Amino acid sequence: MTTSASRVTDALGITHPIIQAPMAGGTTTPALVAAVAEAGGLGSIGAGYLSPAAVTEAIAETRARTARPFAVNLFIPQPFTADATRIDRANGHLDAFRAELGLSRPDTPARYAPDFEDQFEAVIEAGVPVFSFTFGALDAARIQRLQAAGTCVVGTATTVVEARHLETIGVDMIVAQGAEAGGHRGTFLGDAADGLIGTMALVPQVVDAVSIPVIASGGIMDGRGMAAARMLGAEAVQMGSAFLACDESGAKPAHKQAVLAASDTPTAITRAFSGKPARGLRNRFIDTLGPFEHELPDYPVQNAWTKDIRATAGARDRPEFMSLWAGQAAGMARAEGAGALVARLADDLEAHWTRR
Incomplete structure (x- = not known):
């Protein structure tokens, strides 16, 4: 070889x-x-x-x-259920982030x-x-x-x-x-x-x-x-x-900067952003929702409901609310x-x- x-x-x-x-x-x-x-x-x-x-x-x-x-x-x-109770519970947490960004809760997505x-x-x-x-x-x-x-x-x-x-x-x-x-x-x-x-x-x-x-x-x-x-x-x-x-x-500038500044220990596997386990750089969004991950809707439901927060955070360079996906050696x-x-x-x- x-x-x-x-x-x-x-x-x-x-x-x-x-x-x-x-x-x-x-x-x-x-x-x-x-x-x-x-x-x-x-x-x-x-x-x-x-x-x-x-x-x-x-x-x-x-x-x-x-x-x-x-x-x-x-x-x-994959099969999923858009459980209204879990969605409402998740939005109760997400609304606090939306308020900080000046957003209102969006309408239910036409499709997930x-x-x-x-x-x-x-x-x-x-x-x-x-x-x-x-x-x-x-x-x-x-x-x-x-x-x-x-x-x-x-x-x-x-x-x-x-x-x-x-x-x-x-x-x-x-x-x-x-x-x-x-x-x-x-x-x-x-x-x-x-x-x-x-x-x-x-x-x-x-x-x-x-x-x-x-x-x-x-x-x-x-x-x-x-x-x-x-x-x-x-x-x-x-x-x-x-x-x-x-x-x-096409990664947002704040995402690129976070990756370049990463060390060997800043990532976590989280369901907070999408409802599916994913590895990304730890931030306030992940740390805040971490204790409640078991309550969140599955992918792609949670992913659709966090879209407004992620998009706004990316446009405003607010990495604390962005899904900063990265591997464990990202700092290299x-x-x-x-x-x-x-x-x-x-x-x-x-x-x-x-x-x-």
């Missing part, structure tokens, strides 16, 4: 075994995705929150910037999440090179439909059991998401706490359990982490926090262009690999 060539790079048509994580919510702009692709990595559009029309637009804008392969990621919908069926059809119609998914398992029929159109399909696993399931339903590759990873957890079989396995412990167990390529994710920020993941059998790495502070990232991020980051990572990997 060399530092760059692997089944992942060969299948995806990329130069470096580096995948920019599909961070939803506006972070993965077409400019970021294209810059990563042009530098020889795989850029990913985080399309989980986008309307079908916006999915189509994001793909078109990315294609206008690059002819190289890139990925589109969607969230697999975009229509997955229509999102998926937009992806199919666009004919993207790579499709990845998280929060669940795509059904085998849709996987086969994508593959028949020439699309590589990548699933997300946080345990060996999930990885085996994904291989059984026919995915081409698996992202092994370690507990250190920032943003939402991808656990879909068993309790969320069961999926909190460290990257360096998870990757070799998944590699041993499946025959398809494994991509390591979580806490990897430089060539040292990349080389370690490769030694454990991963054939590429997926990195999110490393790209958060890039020039082309740098402010630079995405292309320069990919080049630096590739060189760093090569340097550490030759010294092993």
Whole structure:
């Protein structure tokens, strides 16, 4: 195994075994995705929150910037209940934040999440090179439909059991998401706490359990982490926090500043913002709602009801109310262009690999 060539790079048509994580919510702009692709990595559009029309637009804008392969990621919908009692209880807490921001409680959302069926059809119609998914398992029929159109399909696993399931339903590759990873957890079989396995412990167990390529994710920020993941059998790495502070990232300025100022201990896994466990930098919102997390509605209900607070906080540079998603090694991020980051990572990997 060399530092760059692997089944992942060969299948995806990329130069470096580096995948920019599909961070939803506006972070993965077409400019970021294209810059990563042009530098020889795989850029990913985080399309989980986008309307079908916006999915189509994001793909078109990315294609206008690059002819190289890139990925589109969607969230697999899970059953949920919009329990009125839990919603009212949650809004009782959220109204205090709204008052501080000068907001009134919004009307009940018309829908709590975009229509997955229509999102998926937009992806199919666009004919993207790579499709990845998280929060669940795509059904085998849709996987086969994508593959028949020439699309590589990548699933997300946080345990060996999930990885085996994904291989059984026919995915081409698996992202092994370690507990250190920032943003939402991808656990879909068993309790969320069961999926909190460290990257360096998870990757070799998944590699041993499946025959398809494994991509390591979580806490990897430089060539040292990349080389370690490769030694454990991963054939590429997926990195999110490393790209958060890039020039082309759509993360809010306050989010970028918080990431660049982070240390090794400031993150927490919380349900406060979305109703689904996610790792982010601790702030007043997380600390205030922490004792009441068990009362909050599930995803995507809580996510919809906190949208007004998060959007206003982002526009006003109020990080204490923002979902500052980041991994445990976020403080190693740098402010630079995405292309320069990919080049630096590739060189760093090569340097550490030759010294092993």
